[in-house]
Amino acid sequence: RDPSGIRPAFYYADDDFITVCSEAPLIQTVFGVQEDKVHPLPPGQALCIKRSGAWSLEQILVPLALKQCSFERIYFSRGNDAGVYREREELGRLLLPPLLKLLKSSGLSLANTVLSFIPNTSELAFLGLAKQAQDHLDREKAELVKAMGQNGSAVKIDEAKLHELLSAKVRTEKVVHKDAKIRTFIQEDSSREHLTMHAYDIHYGTVRRGQDAVVALDDSIVRGNTLKNAILRTLDKMGPTQIVVVSSCPQIRYPDVYGIDMAKLGDLAAFKAAIGLLKERGKEHIVNEVYRLCREELKAPLSSGTTVNHVQKIYESFTPEEISLRIAQDVTPDDCKAKVHILYQTVEDLHRALPHHSGDWYFTGDYPTPGGARVCCRAFALWMEGSSQRCYGINSALSFLRARRPVLVLGSGAREHALAWKLSKSPEVSVVFVGPGNGGIGNSYGQAEPFDSSPMVNVDVAISAPKFEEVITFCRQYDVGLVVVGPEQMLADGLADQLRAEDIPVFGPSKAAAQIEASKAFAKDFMKRHNIPTAEYQTFSAQNGGVEAALKYIDSVPFDVVVKASGLAAGKGVVVPETAEEAKAAVRECLEAKKFGDAGAEVVLEERMFGPECSILALCDGKRIAVLPPAQDHKRIFDGDRGPNTGGMGAFAPTPVVKPEMMEQIRKEILMPTIDGLRAEGKPFIGCLFAGLMITANGPKVIEFNCRFGDPETQAVLPLLECDLYHVLNSCAQGELVNPDTAIGVSEVPARDALHKGSLLT
Numbered sequence: 225r226d227p228s229g230i231r232p233a234f235y236y237a238d239d240d241f242i243t244v245c246s247e248a249p250l251i252q253t254v255f256g257v258q259e260d261k262v263h264p265l266p267p268g269q270a271l272c273i274k275r276s277g278a279w280s281l282e283q284i285l286v287p288l289a290l291k292q293c294s295f296e297r298i299y300f301s302r303g304n305d306a307g308v309y310r311e312r313e314e315l316g317r318l319l320l321p322p323l324l325k326l327l328k329s330s331g332l333s334l335a336n337t338v339l340s341f342i343p344n345t346s347e348l349a350f351l352g353l354a355k356q357a358q359d360h361l362d363r364e365k366a367e368l369v370k371a372m373g374q375n376g377s378a379v380k381i382d383e384a385k386l387h388e389l390l391s392a393k394v395r396t397e398k399v400v401h402k403d404a405k406i407r408t409f410i411q412e413d414s415s416r417e418h419l420t421m422h423a424y425d426i427h428y429g430t431v432r433r434g435q436d437a438v439v440a441l442d443d444s445i446v447r448g449n450t451l452k453n454a455i456l457r458t459l460d461k462m463g464p465t466q467i468v469v470v471s472s473c474p475q476i477r478y479p480d481v482y483g484i485d486m487a488k489l490g491d492l493a494a495f496k497a498a499i500g501l502l503k504e505r506g507k508e509h510i511v512n513e514v515y516r517l518c519r520e521e522l523k524a525p526l527s528s529g530t531t532v533n534h535v536q537k538i539y540e541s542f543t544p545e546e547i548s549l550r551i552a553q554d555v556t557p558d559d560c561k562a563k564v565h566i567l568y569q570t571v572e573d574l575h576r577a578l579p580h581h582s583g584d585w586y587f588t589g590d591y592p593t594p595g596g597a598r599v600c601c602r603a604f605a606l607w608m609e610g611s612s613q614r615c616y617g618i619n620s621a622l623s624f625l626r627a628r629r630p631v632l633v634l635g636s637g638a639r640e641h642a643l644a645w646k647l648s649k650s651p652e653v654s655v656v657f658v659g660p661g662n663g664g665i666g667n668s669y670g671q672a673e674p675f676d677s678s679p680m681v682n683v684d685v686a687i688s689a690p691k692f693e694e695v696i697t698f699c700r701q702y703d704v705g706l707v708v709v710g711p712e713q714m715l716a717d718g719l720a721d722q723l724r725a726e727d728i729p730v731f732g733p734s735k736a737a738a739q740i741e742a743s744k745a746f747a748k749d750f751m752k753r754h755n756i757p758t759a760e761y762q763t764f765s766a767q768n769g770g771v772e773a774a775l776k777y778i779d780s781v782p783f784d785v786v787v788k789a790s791g792l793a794a795g796k797g798v799v800v801p802e803t804a805e806e807a808k809a810a811v812r813e814c815l816e817a818k819k820f821g822d823a824g825a826e827v828v829l830e831e832r833m834f835g836p837e838c839s840i841l842a843l844c845d846g847k848r849i850a851v852l853p854p855a856q857d858h859k860r861i862f863d864g865d866r867g868p869n870t871g872g873m874g875a876f877a878p879t880p881v882v883k884p885e886m887m888e889q890i891r892k893e894i895l896m897p898t899i900d901g902l903r904a905e906g907k908p909f910i911g912c913l914f915a916g917l918m919i920t921a922n923g924p925k926v927i928e929f930n931c932r933f934g935d936p937e938t939q940a941v942l943p944l945l946e947c948d949l950y951h952v953l954n955s956c957a958q959g960e961l962v963n964p965d966t967a968i969g970v971s972e973v974p975a976r977d978a979l980h981k982g983s984l985l986t
Contacts, residue, residue, distance in 0.1 A: 227285040228592040229267035229292050230482045230583055232301070236262050242279050244271060249305045259306060291583040291592035294574060295484065298473045299443050303348050307580075314577040315472040316352025316441065319569060320360060323353070323439065323470060326567055330466060332437050334361060335392075338430065338464075340399035342442040342455060349472040350396075350441045357394040365390065397430035399438060400458060426458055433463030438562075441470045445551070445566070446486060448493030452555040460560045468565045474587040475547060475568050477539060479615055481599040486586070487615050489535070489603040497550035498538050507541060512681045514538055515608045515655070518601035519702060526594055533597035535604045536589045544568065608679045609654045628654035628678075629705025631950060632698065634687060634719075636662050639935035640710045641680075643949075646942045647708070648677040650950035657702065659685040659695075689717035699728045706731060706954050712932050713792055715911070716742040731953040733911040733931050737902055740909070741931040744790040744828045751926060754901035756894055758926040759918075761830035763790070766815040774811045777829055778804050784832040788928075789814055791823030795859070795870065798928075800832065833918040833925060836881045839937045840915045842895050843952055843968070845961035846908035849895055850952060850968045853944050854882035855937040877940040878970075881919055890917065890924050898929070910956055944970050 268285035341350035517534040603615035661682030709732035718735035764774035789797030814824040855877035861867035914930035
């Protein structure tokens with residue numbers, strides 16, 4: 225027997241037989257012996273039987289504090305055990321005070337309430353409740369009779385009233401009938417709900433329609449499915465004014481890991497209620513924090529010391545009464561006419577009724593073994609990650625977590641949210657961490673898209689160049705399977721290089737390849753070397769008379785110029801002047817006034833091109849590309865394409881500007897020469913190559929290259945994709961993009977009816 229005595233074990237031995245059983249009364253019945261002849265197997269000891277028939281008790285484990293399972297006694301144990309009988313009866317008796325309080329607050333009394341029970345294992349607790357209710361009624365009678373004789377004078381009362389008083393009884397009925405052949409608790413998942421609808425019926429005529437309330441005592445409320453799908457609907461057929469469901473055991477909040485099949489945390493009614501309350505009260509950050517702590521706990525070996533059950537934090541913000549109210553709300557069928565209340569036994573009264581069975585981990589989360597708390601943490605991780613697997617067994621969470629890997633998306637914008645959302649759809653992803661993330665991320669667990677996506681969780685991880693130690697440590701700690709980098713500055717600072725040096729898969733170009741965005745001067749020279757169509761240009765710096773040379777260049781060229789800071793300026797380093805004087809002022813601001821700091825130490829003056837713009841995103845593995853649907857964004861801050869450029873005011877995709885024939889031209893003349901040229905120069909590009917193009921009268925030309933996903937283009941493009949984005953990005957990171965022409969599936973964009981001015985947009 226285990227050293228804490230969690231599971232029961234009894235034995236009986238005489239000259240002819242020795243037998244072991246999980247319940248004492250079975251031995252008593254089969255062998256016809258008295259209770260004192262049946263003994264519990266002591267915790268930590270083994271019953272050893274030799275071939276000769278000799279037997280002995282031997283200690284094989286050091287006994288620990290006794291933690292015999294209480295739920296065993298409430299539900300599973302045979303009621304004909306003398307101890308179980310007395311315990312269940314006491315559980316029922318202890319429920320009367322809180323029941324009377326609830327009845328009074330609901331405008332009810334025992335006189336207009338029918339006490340009943342849900343067959344079959346709750347019958348003994350019901351008898352205890354009924355006896356205690358009758359005792360309470362008899363005490364009330366005695367007090368009234370006593371009051372009639374006080375002060376030496378009797379209170380006058382007519383014979384009919386006296387008869388009514390003396391004959392008053394607690395109204396008990398067997399309201400619910402259950403098919404004894406159906407045990408819904410132990411039924412396998414796929415057929416449980418179907419069976420519950422056929423397991424229960426009512427005894428007609430036991431409740432006065434429209435007058436009586438019904439109190440239905442059950443041994444436990446575990447998932448709440450039977451209650452919602454069968455019991456409450458069955459009781460509501462009788463037309464009660466109110467229904468009070470009473471549980472003889474406390475709220476079951478945590479999974480069992482010692483042999484009773486309650487392994488899925490997300491199935492428990494109390495857990496679902498607590499999660500609902502956290503969402504309702506804006507405390508979802510607690511869920512993310514618990515998930516982070518549980519994942520950390522699962523990384524530590526059991527031998528490291530005491531395991532902490534972090535799932536307890538889910539319940540800390542609420543009283544048991546608040547959770548009971550939410551459970552009542554959750555389990556009430558939509559078509560139920562009667563008001564429903566839920567009343568649970570308290571943990572304190574549970575221990576009063578079962579003083580020798582203190583194992584209460586189902587209700588408190590206080591597991592007697594470190595492995596119990598660990599498996600509870602695993603159950604929470606599985607729930608967060610959308611798994612329907614049990615938290616222990618052959619198909620355990622450990623194998624599940626190894627099969628699926630976390631992803632880390634770095635950045636804090638809407639682009640990163642869109643990436644995380646799309647990555648969370650992959651069956652290969654267990655969780656998407658977003659660092660540092662934003663307020664819109666982290667609300668994907670639970671009921672939003674059940675079992676359809678992995679959770680998105682904000683994480684506070686420092687992103688510090690040049691070594692990025694904290695990012696690397698985080699990836700090691702959480703066994704991150706892929707890092708997706710959002711902002712360009714991280715790539716320009718060499719984040720991808722540091723991750724690859726640690727053998728951490730990353731989707732994002734090296735520092736050298738990121739120069740395609742980090743230096744417009746490099747990009748223009750690169751395009752010139754590889755005959756990639758772009759505007760005429762020249763580069764100038766502040767040194768060696770560069771300002772004067774730039775001003776002369778503006779006067780000398782036969783075209784209007786655009787002024788671009790060569791370095792990274794968050795999408796705001798480009799000025800499109802309307803006159804030569806505006807162009808000169810922009811040059812001075814950049815080179816002399818240092819408006820863009822080091823990013824503006826060098827400027828590119830290029831011919832202003834005309835035509836519609838478009839954005840082309842290509843996923844690259846260094847050799848091959850998979851092109852996403854073309855998008856179009858709006859950079860100017862004001863309506864009418866006026867005002868200074870921004871990082872992007874909005875975008876849509878696909879854009880009709882780029883037809884299939886033009887897309888093929890862009891691929892052949894711009895995208896592939898860029899990828900081939902970077903590889904030829906020793907800078908293979910692995911990541912998202914973003915080509916900002918102008919569709920001129922002479923064909924598409926490059927305005928600029930970016931080395932990462934566009935913002936806001938990403939938000940418009942990703943919802944169109946039907947592919948597993950994780951699979952594609954991970955393939956690129958491994959240099960193994962397979963079938964690039966078909967890797968990206970694109971959904972059909974439905975045609976819209978023509979809109980007219982004044983139409984309501986929905």
